[in-house]
Amino acid sequence: MTKFGVDAASFYVPSLYLEIKDLAEKRGIEPAKLEKGLGLHKMALPDVHEDAATFAAEALLKLIKDYNINPKEISRVYLGTESALDAAKPTATYAVQMVEELLSGEFGERSFKNCDVVDMTFACVGGVDALHNSLDFVRANPLKKAIVIASDYAKYELASSGEYTQGGGAVALLVSANPRLIEIDNNWGVATESVFDFFKPRRHHSKSELNSAPENYPDKIEVFTDEPVFDGQYSNQCYQDRIREAYQHYKEQTFTVRPYEDWRYLIFHLPYAFHGKRVFTEIYSLENHLDFSDAEKQKAIAKSEDYINFINEKIEKSQRASSEIGNMYTASIFMALLSALQTSFNDNEDLTEKEIGFLAYGSGSKSKVFVGKISPEWKSVVEKWNVFESLKNRLAIDFETYEKLHRKQLDSSVNPNYKGFGLTRVEKESPVLKGARYYSYQN
Numbered sequence: 223m224t225k226f227g228v229d230a231a232s233f234y235v236p237s238l239y240l241e242i243k244d245l246a247e248k249r250g251i252e253p254a255k256l257e258k259g260l261g262l263h264k265m266a267l268p269d270v271h272e273d274a275a276t277f278a279a280e281a282l283l284k285l286i287k288d289y290n291i292n293p294k295e296i297s298r299v300y301l302g303t304e305s306a307l308d309a310a311k312p313t314a315t316y317a318v319q320m321v322e323e324l325l326s327g328e329f330g331e332r333s334f335k336n337c338d339v340v341d342m343t344f345a346c347v348g349g350v351d352a353l354h355n356s357l358d359f360v361r362a363n364p365l366k367k368a369i370v371i372a373s374d375y376a377k378y379e380l381a382s383s384g385e386y387t388q389g390g391g392a393v394a395l396l397v398s399a400n401p402r403l404i405e406i407d408n409n410w411g412v413a414t415e416s417v418f419d420f421f422k423p424r425r426h427h428s429k430s431e432l433n434s435a436p437e438n439y440p441d442k443i444e445v446f447t448d449e450p451v452f453d454g455q456y457s458n459q460c461y462q463d464r465i466r467e468a469y470q471h472y473k474e475q476t477f478t479v480r481p482y483e484d485w486r487y488l489i490f491h492l493p494y495a496f497h498g499k500r501v502f503t504e505i506y507s508l509e510n511h512l513d514f515s516d517a518e519k520q521k522a523i524a525k526s527e528d529y530i531n532f533i534n535e536k537i538e539k540s541q542r543a544s545s546e547i548g549n550m551y552t553a554s555i556f557m558a559l560l561s562a563l564q565t566s567f568n569d570n571e572d573l574t575e576k577e578i579g580f581l582a583y584g585s586g587s588k589s590k591v592f593v594g595k596i597s598p599e600w601k602s603v604v605e606k607w608n609v610f611e612s613l614k615n616r617l618a619i620d621f622e623t624y625e626k627l628h629r630k631q632l633d634s635s636v637n638p639n640y641k642g643f644g645l646t647r648v649e650k651e652s653p654v655l656k657g658a659r660y661y662s663y664q665n
């Protein structure tokens with residue numbers, strides 16, 4: 223029987239970061255809470271010229287180059303994002319155009335001309351929705367290939383309780399038959415409930431509240447902001463509830479008992495590095511008939527030797543990249559996979575035929591639980607990544623620069639050696655092009 227899944231993968235993380243201890247010091251937070259309590263070390267930040275479209279374009283370009291893909295062979299580019307730049311024109315169109323123009327010498331003009339391009343939005347689970355959809359597509363059309371991109375900038379209000387869980391970047395996946403990285407099984411546990419744990423409504427702002435309102439804006443305007451309305455502890459609870467329900471749904475469909483025991487890695491959506499291990503205690507307790515009825519008992523389970531051994535074996539390696547990057551919203555779950563596989567690769571572990579369990583979550587809210595099996599050729603895909611080496615080649619910025627970047631008060635790139643895709647201009651004058659975004663590539 224033909225197998226379907228992820229044939230290749232690439233990622234992009236912006237070159238700037240802020241040390242979490244610098245943020246902790248300025249905000250009067252104990253660094254140990256962030257480092258040892260939540261697993262945070264560095265927070266990736268977009269430079270002045272970067273956004274979710276340039277992140278996506280960088281990951282797409284890398285995928286095409288590293289795995290010798292001809293864009294004309296790609297039938298779909300589906301982008302999961304909750305950092306869309308426009309409420310009508312998909313961010314994916316900007317990313318595809320950037321790559322098309324850069325590669326026109328090699329592949330001719332409009333190499334994605336016959337490609338179906340669209341964005342999918344459901345908070346952090348939108349990338350998994352794009353993957354699910356693209357897998358259905360290749361299962362129905364086994365000779366065709368799709369690219370899924372997950373790209374986001376996780377931005378929170380300055381000095382809010384979300385500020386230390388910021389981050390950003392993108393992951394791109396090639397989806398096809400006979401995949402070289404991981405085959406994805408077609409059983410999906412799903413759980414949905416409409417809640418307000420984290421969302422980005424249209425909000426009324428007065429001009430003075432906005433960092434970058436143009437001169438001629440009316441005093442009260444309605445805008446999408448890139449900073450969410452959220453309730454942190456409630457969002458943790460919604461995440462825990464949805465993954466429990468989706469995991470249960472997965473079990474009902476697959477007639478499995480304690481499936482997580484067969485999974486080499488548990489790959490979670492990670493809003494911060496330690497989130498997966500903090501919330502999985504409930505499923506672990508249910509599966510092992512442990513008393514989870516009050517906070518004290520829950521703490522005891524989290525601190526038990528059995529649970530700590532379980533984390534060290536099945537979760538810890540997936541957290542490592544997150545500690546260095548922070549939240550990537552839609553891309554976080556895929557980066558957790560890259561982190562685990564890169565670590566196994568570096569440790570010379572043979573993962574062939576090993577099962578990987580995925581527990582995805584998007585606020586608002588939905589979870590999907592699904593399983594993959596590592597392909598025999600997985601190392602030929604992973605050898606292109608160098609996840610941890612590439613994260614070492616970034617530039618630390620100071621707290622003052624971070625605040626200015628956040629407030630959009632800077633005009634030129636912070637990284638003096640910046641190269642790659644960048645926003646060059648947003649049209650302000652022409653009535654028929656007002657708001658149009660123009661990008662270029664800097665060598």
Ligand SMILES: CC(=O)CC(=O)SCCNC(=O)CCNC(=O)[C@H](O)C(C)(C)COP(=O)(O)OP(=O)(O)OC[C@H]1O[C@@H](n2cnc3c(N)ncnc32)[C@H](O)[C@@H]1OP(=O)(O)O
Binds near residue numbers: 386387458549
């Ligand atoms: C947004 C998405 O991407 C979608 C989702 O996943 S929703 C779920 C996550 N929600 C978010 O990320 C929303 C934005 N972020 C936030 O709201 C908040 O940053 C947060 C909810 C993630 C964390 O909230 P918080 O109140 O700062 O932290 P809190 O939940 O109390 O946890 C602190 C941890 O540090 C530990 N800690 C505190 N001080 C410590 C110290 N000195 N040394 C070691 N550990 C310490 C605490 O014990 C606690 O860990 P345990 O519960 O495991 O013991």
